[in-house]
Amino acid sequence: MRKARFDNPAAEVAQRYSESVSLDWRLYRYDIAGSIAHAAALAAAGIITADERQKIENALRTIEKEIESGKFEWDRSLEDVHMNIEAALTKRIGAAGGKLHTARSRNDQVALDLRLYVKTENGALSAGLRSLQTALLDLAEQHVDVVMPGYTHLQRAQPITFSHYLLAQIEAFERDVDRLRDCGRRTDILPLGSGALAGSTIVLDRELIARELGFSRVSQNSLDAVGDRDFVCEFLFCLAMVGLHFSRLSEDLILWSTSEFGFLEFSDAFCTGSSLMPQKRNPDMAELTRSKTGRLYGNLMSTLTVMKALPSSYNRDLQEDKEALFDSADTVRAVLEVFTAMLPELKINRQRMEAAASDPNLFATDLAEYLVKKGAPFREAHEIVGRLVVHAAQAKLPLNQIPLSKMQSFSSLFHLRRKTSRRRSNVGETSWWRYARQAPNQQSQTPDTAQ
Numbered sequence: 001m002r003k004a005r006f007d008n009p010a011a012e013v014a015q016r017y018s019e020s021v022s023l024d025w026r027l028y029r030y031d032i033a034g035s036i037a038h039a040a041a042l043a044a045a046g047i048i049t050a051d052e053r054q055k056i057e058n059a060l061r062t063i064e065k066e067i068e069s070g071k072f073e074w075d076r077s078l079e080d081v082h083m084n085i086e087a088a089l090t091k092r093i094g095a096a097g098g099k100l101h102t103a104r105s106r107n108d109q110v111a112l113d114l115r116l117y118v119k120t121e122n123g124a125l126s127a128g129l130r131s132l133q134t135a136l137l138d139l140a141e142q143h144v145d146v147v148m149p150g151y152t153h154l155q156r157a158q159p160i161t162f163s164h165y166l167l168a169q170i171e172a173f174e175r176d177v178d179r180l181r182d183c184g185r186r187t188d189i190l191p192l193g194s195g196a197l198a199g200s201t202i203v204l205d206r207e208l209i210a211r212e213l214g215f216s217r218v219s220q221n222s223l224d225a226v227g228d229r230d231f232v233c234e235f236l237f238c239l240a241m242v243g244l245h246f247s248r249l250s251e252d253l254i255l256w257s258t259s260e261f262g263f264l265e266f267s268d269a270f271c272t273g274s275s276l277m278p279q280k281r282n283p284d285m286a287e288l289t290r291s292k293t294g295r296l297y298g299n300l301m302s303t304l305t306v307m308k309a310l311p312s313s314y315n316r317d318l319q320e321d322k323e324a325l326f327d328s329a330d331t332v333r334a335v336l337e338v339f340t341a342m343l344p345e346l347k348i349n350r351q352r353m354e355a356a357a358s359d360p361n362l363f364a365t366d367l368a369e370y371l372v373k374k375g376a377p378f379r380e381a382h383e384i385v386g387r388l389v390v391h392a393a394q395a396k397l398p399l400n401q402i403p404l405s406k407m408q409s410f411s412s413l414f415h416l417r418r419k420t421s422r423r424r425s426n427v428g429e430t431s432w433w434r435y436a437r438q439a440p441n442q443q444s445q446t447p448d449t450a451q
């Protein structure tokens with residue numbers, strides 16, 4: 001490529017500094033698919049013969065097999081995957097290979113390869129998220145009736161079921177799948193035909209290339225198409241959000257696996273021991289996942305920063321997008337794999353969860369809502385129950401052990417309907433809350449409605 005324009009070869013240090021093949025070799029499959037489709041369009045336009053097209057395709061498929069079997073020799077003095085493959089092609093078939101780059105530049109070629117890569121990874125990671133959701137759903141089904149405290153501010157708030165918690169995770173990952181689908185729509189655009197920046201005087205059937213490669217649209221502006229990496233930024237953002245969700249899930253599980261909570265245990269297969277303290281069972285998989293979110297954010301940030309104030313169309317800066325992109329996709333793939341395997345093996349300690357959830361204070365809100373149903377404005381009911389909670393603490397009584405007569409001194413709305421059954425007449429003296437717990441739907445249970 002240099003020999004006509006330059007008198008001297010590139011400095012070895014400059015070559016080493018600027019090569020990208022050590023990273024972008026991973027794009028070979030997309031590069032080859034793009035070249036095969038491009039050759040078909042060149043043949044349709046009469047630039048190469050049908051025979052040349054066939055030769056190009058055969059040789060590219062052979063090269064692909066060589067790469068896959070690890071026999072291909074990557075030459076670092078040839079900048080990138082595109083030049084390596086083209087050089088290998090020309091070495092194999094001579095002049096016909098030299099015709100392949102007609103009406104194409106590495107600028108639209110690399111944009112194409114990246115779009116194909118992101119499309120493929122997007123599909124694989126979405127499928128991975130679906131498997132993870134299935135694992136969460138299975139776990140929820142197994143523990144559908146396990147009650148635990150729900151927390152806000154990490155303080156016990158209201159009782160929930162463990163399955164309620166797990167379904168919340170499924171919702172968050174559902175938004176990730178949806179976001180990826182949306183990002184996929186803007187990735188699904190063929191940039192080939194844009195050339196270096198201004199297209200080409202040789203007009204190719206871009207719709208044909210798009211069809212061959214499975215793109216649903218072609219790009220509209222060549223300047224934009226070679227310099228656009230929005231789809232990379234968006235994809236990295238989607239993956240950063242996946243990481244965010246995993247970090248929160250990890251944190252909850254880590255916390256709940258402590259002796260202080262004792263709500264669950266990671267299986268041996270997903271725990272590590274300590275080299276010093278023999279008793280330790282460390283939740284390293286969840287901890288590593290929590291921290292991998294940092295690199296997912298970092299990759300997004302570094303790519304946004306590469307793009308900032310970049311002059312229009314292609315600039316070599318764009319070569320720096322790959323490391324971040326590959327790293328985020330690989331990271332999320334690994335996280336999904338570990339969590340999908342680890343979740344079914346979680347040991348849930350129902351007793352510990354339910355003991356924590358049976359703190360009567362967790363039903364203070366239900367009690368306030370009971371008063372609302374009796375006609376109290378909610379703010380007033382809130383205050384009455386607040387005072388009751390303070391009284392219970394001072395009297396060193398659990399909230400559900402306060403006698404009905406005492407409760408009535410806080411509000412006359414705590415009363416029994418005359419027409420209540422024999423059983424109901426006990427409610428206030430013993431524990432309205434125990435009845436609530438026995439009933440199938442805790443939320444609607446109040447002293448009067450408990451059976």
Ligand code: ARG
Pocket residue numbers: 020024079080106107110316318319320
């Ligand atoms: N290695 C380059 C990259 O990854 C390919 C495009 C190079 N184009 C150029 N004009 N140097 O971005």
